[in-house]
Amino acid sequence: MSTPSTPSHRLGDLQLRILQSLWARPDASVADVHAELLPERDLAYTTVATMLRKMETRGLVSHTENGRTYYYRAVVRAEEVNRSVGQHFVERLFEGNLTDAVNHLLTTREVSRAELDQLEKLIRAAKRRAR
Numbered sequence: 001m002s003t004p005s006t007p008s009h010r011l012g013d014l015q016l017r018i019l020q021s022l023w024a025r026p027d028a029s030v031a032d033v034h035a036e037l038l039p040e041r042d043l044a045y046t047t048v049a050t051m052l053r054k055m056e057t058r059g060l061v062s063h064t065e066n067g068r069t070y071y072y073r074a075v076v077r078a079e080e081v082n083r084s085v086g087q088h089f090v091e092r093l094f095e096g097n098l099t100d101a102v103n104h105l106l107t108t109r110e111v112s113r114a115e116l117d118q119l120e121k122l123i124r125a126a127k128r129r130a131r
């Protein structure tokens with residue numbers, strides 16, 4: 001469940017991909033973002049421009065102007081979005097049951113020994129905090 005200090009970021013695939021582009025390269029023009037997305041998505045330049053304007057209205061990005069060019073920057077941090085999406089995933093798909101969510105991830109994808117070792121460390125740390 002999100003709290004007032006943890007805003008909820010419901011993002012579509014394109015919005016998330018645009019944010020990932022802006023996290024990697026702040027102050028990117030529409031042309032920069034479009035060029036980065038073009039090899040993986042056949043999008044019109046105007047689609048990217050429209051999406052950036054909508055994302056700015058939602059407070060996800062902001063822009064500065066240099067002449068006739070707008071340069072966009074992500075306003076939300078990757079950690080905020082990851083937390084919000086993770087909470088949404090557990091709440092909506094697993095009715096808030098973290099055990100079911102973790103079980104789903106462990107049984108539906110390949111998990112390396114190194115990942116399992118890291119998960120064990122994270123669980124031990126969480127147990128120490130819960131004391």
